[in-house]
Amino acid sequence: MENVIELKDVNKVFKGFQLKDLNISVKKGFITGFIGGNGVGKSTTIKLILNLLQPDSGSISIFGLDYKKHEKEIKQRIGFVFDENIFYENITLNEMKKLVKPAYKKWDDELFNHYVEKFELPLNKKIKHLSKGMMMKASLTIALSHHAELIIMDEPTSGLDPIYRRELLDILHDLMQNGERTIFFSTHITTDLDRIADYIAFIHNGEHIFTKEYYKIEEEYAIVKGGTNLLDRDTEREFIAIRKSNHGFEALTANKKRIEDIFGEAIIMEKPTLEDIMLYTKKGREENVESRS
Numbered sequence: 001m002e003n004v005i006e007l008k009d010v011n012k013v014f015k016g017f018q019l020k021d022l023n024i025s026v027k028k029g030f031i032t033g034f035i036g037g038n039g040v041g042k043s044t045t046i047k048l049i050l051n052l053l054q055p056d057s058g059s060i061s062i063f064g065l066d067y068k069k070h071e072k073e074i075k076q077r078i079g080f081v082f083d084e085n086i087f088y089e090n091i092t093l094n095e096m097k098k099l100v101k102p103a104y105k106k107w108d109d110e111l112f113n114h115y116v117e118k119f120e121l122p123l124n125k126k127i128k129h130l131s132k133g134m135m136m137k138a139s140l141t142i143a144l145s146h147h148a149e150l151i152i153m154d155e156p157t158s159g160l161d162p163i164y165r166r167e168l169l170d171i172l173h174d175l176m177q178n179g180e181r182t183i184f185f186s187t188h189i190t191t192d193l194d195r196i197a198d199y200i201a202f203i204h205n206g207e208h209i210f211t212k213e214y215y216k217i218e219e220e221y222a223i224v225k226g227g228t229n230l231l232d233r234d235t236e237r238e239f240i241a242i243r244k245s246n247h248g249f250e251a252l253t254a255n256k257k258r259i260e261d262i263f264g265e266a267i268i269m270e271k272p273t274l275e276d277i278m279l280y281t282k283k284g285r286e287e288n289v290e291s292r293s
């Protein structure tokens, strides 16, 4: 399967923060949700993918091409969708179109008009007066009108009300019907991904934890519940992190089968949410750091 985005051993250092040896591949024709807590490096990774930042080391290829030699071609084929007003404030969407259109070889007026109508966008209202949801749709319209094969979005659903969010997710889902398009988007709202993501890429504190097919996560990961009498030094090592209480323990495993073999019927297993996976991973990593120091 073709990778549309490929990060190999990418490092980027800021004062007090580092993206460490990121190896992330994003498959063509699918929606990949990019998750992680606040400040773990999602926006930085997206900026690297868009060549708005350059890595200190490692390589980034988009459509199998390198920005150094093929920047123009890559940019023709990417659409970056944002909710902030990075368009010129005082112009209308119609004026915006006239500005953007000459930059794209594949610009399609018919498609532009189609989405303006579908999304009920006001063509002659100043962009600064568009709501957050409208802004998102305007930005998506621009990306779709130049036939972007790869659509990248940074937190597209944050700040949208539930109805707008649901509508945006449905739109994204519909865009995937021909198998040629790829969507990569970051989000805090992990429940959004239940509806549409094929793959989940997860980073924590600048490190890539995994990129997996959504259904595989459900196959491999589980929340395990049982009595604390089951825990000792060896069994505790089987878990990503453990929460203990007077009633017993609750823990996350990335290897359901092994846990079944070890504990048999003494435990209960439940399906974790992506939020559970994020929380337990954070806890596990913090405890590891503590036990090493």
Ligand SMILES: Nc1ncnc2c1ncn2[C@@H]1O[C@H](COP(=O)(O)OP(=O)(O)OP(=O)(O)O)[C@@H](O)[C@H]1O
Residues within 6 Å of the ligand: 014, 015, 016, 017, 036, 037, 038, 039, 040, 041, 042, 043, 044, 045
């Ligand atoms: N240009 C910069 N110079 C210095 N530090 C930066 C710069 N850009 C980002 N950082 C730092 O890098 C870290 C990661 O930031 P980033 O915006 O990538 O996180 P994020 O995962 O997108 O977070 P959030 O979900 O809160 O938006 C933060 O500590 C941030 O302060």
